[in-house]
Amino acid sequence: MDRVDRVLAERIPADRGMGAILAQYMRSLAAHGEECGPAELEQLGAIALDLADACLAGRPGAADELSEEDRARALAARIDTFIGHNLGDPELSPSVVAARHGMSLRRLQLLFRERGESVAATIRRRRLERCREDLADPGQLTVPVHTVALRWGFTNASVFSRLFRETYGASPSEFRRAAALRATTGV
Incomplete structure (x- = not known):
């Protein structure tokens, strides 16, 4: 320290x-x-x-x-920040992340293996979280679901819908309707 x-x-x-x-x-x-x-x-x-x-x-x-440990922690924080800034870029991928940070794809994958989640899974999870937030936002009810998905880097509506359902147990539209109902009824 x-x-x-x-x-x-x-x-x-x-x-x-x-x-x-x-x-x-x-x-x-x-x-x-x-x-x-x-x-x-x-x-x-x-x-x-x-x-x-x-x-x-x-x-x-x-x-x-x-120390080496502090440098590794700082690198991981920079990578997390970079991913967060670029979630809306459909080209964001593990190889883009590795290239941006001057490291091999293998080294990046090893860094994430210690976390228990791959780089691709992290990007996908964080994109889905952003979509979920937007779909639950009453101020965005008029924004089409596919526009929300596109905003956060999903270019294929059916892939997005399938991933969303697998993750949250409802389609994006069903989730949005339930969130809107909760917002209006307070339940």
Whole structure:
């Protein structure tokens, strides 16, 4: 932990470079964050972590200060953030994630094996969670189901519907109707 403390103990100037970008972003987030929904806030938080990571990584010798375990944890956090930012991209795949992080597909798969869920399963699960949130949102009742699916990277409506039913026990339309009923009746 001393190594991490040393990395975090150095002041990051907020008047130039990455520090200025991070500071301006955080001010904007504080000023307008309450106007955003939960999914948007998660994405904005992930961006803040990316910016903070970039500030820390730019510190001379920062990588030397971290243990192998800390570096692996930081890499996993960057990968999770990247996946979260790109869920709507239908091209997002394990090979895209690996390439973006300068690692082999095998190394990425090994990293995720320790979690008990493959990269592809993680992407699919997180996409389905976002779809579920949108389908349960009363403010999005007029958005067609296929549009919600497309928004989160599903390009094939029948595949999306099948995965949604397998995961949540109801079709997307059935789930939406039940969520709308719960919202109006309070049950």
